[in-house]
Amino acid sequence: MSTTTVEPRTETTAAPEAPARKPIEHLSVICSKGSLDMAYPGLILANAARMTGIDATLFFTFWGLDVVTESKIDHLHVPTVGNPAMHMPTMLGGLPGMETLASTMMKKEMEKLDIPPVREMIEILSDSGAKLYACRMAMDMFKRTEKDLVPQVDGVLNAMDFFDVSAGAQVLFI
Amino acid sequence: MTVQELNLQLNDEGFLVDGDQWSPEAAEALAEAEGISLNDKHWNVITFCREDAAQQGTPPGLRRISKLSGVNMKELYQLFPKGPGKLAAKISGLPKPQGCI
Numbered sequence: 001m002s003t004t005t006v007e008p009r010t011e012t013t014a015a016p017e018a019p020a021r022k023p024i025e026h027l028s029v030i031c032s033k034g035s036l037d038m039a040y041p042g043l044i045l046a047n048a049a050r051m052t053g054i055d056a057t058l059f060f061t062f063w064g065l066d067v068v069t070e071s072k073i074d075h076l077h078v079p080t081v082g083n084p085a086m087h088m089p090t091m092l093g094g095l096p097g098m099e100t101l102a103s104t105m106m107k108k109e110m111e112k113l114d115i116p117p118v119r120e121m122i123e124i125l126s127d128s129g130a131k132l133y134a135c136r137m138a139m140d141m142f143k144r145t146e147k148d149l150v151p152q153v154d155g156v157l158n159a160m161d162f163f164d165v166s167a168g169a170q171v172l173f174i
Numbered sequence: 175m176t177v178q179e180l181n182l183q184l185n186d187e188g189f190l191v192d193g194d195q196w197s198p199e200a201a202e203a204l205a206e207a208e209g210i211s212l213n214d215k216h217w218n219v220i221t222f223c224r225e226d227a228a229q230q231g232t233p234p235g236l237r238r239i240s241k242l243s244g245v246n247m248k249e250l251y252q253l254f255p256k257g258p259g260k261l262a263a264k265i266s267g268l269p270k271p272q273g274c275i
Binding site for chain 2: 054
């Protein structure tokens, strides 16, 4: 009777040295959407960056401007029409009250996960030292002035200024 | 006492492998390794984190700490400039928090 022993596999060649990965030091997020479901990803990512010691800059442009507009911030909606993730026929999504229903449901689910409302997210970000900027062109387009914005906004910038405040950053467009 | 002198076993991210190794001296050593010298406010946070984790079975996220510990969000960032999300738990001898907030 013969027994076979399985030799433990030994590495004959050392694994090639992985190139050193530079940690991210600054995250700059362009928030271009004003719906409830698209407002959160940028805010949560920027906040997560701050929580782990990474600088964060947020630039609110086009419909993203609603996220920092005093009269809109508490009334962002989940779109039910043309949103493939809703899993409902588009025609149903267009019925009166559907958007309110979907938005209420999403807010409830977020609360269950202990994710704060958008206004509180903006306050947390500001307290964390993240910088929040509104887009000059979007302000002009939607006829808004600085008085229309929440107090946490640090300033109104044009696209070129955006690159100045994003020095050294990884830029993320949402 | 340093992390080495206390023979603390840390994982890749610098968290205690065995929570039972934690002691106030260990907290001082873990903080020093992050360039922090602990004051009373830090201790408020650490005490809250340890008590809350013991009750909840999971380390508190930053929003929870800011709401319940008596140390607000701005202060948390001053106390742990390199990122309170991880550091509060790390110095408290707890695992890395799983939540995003």
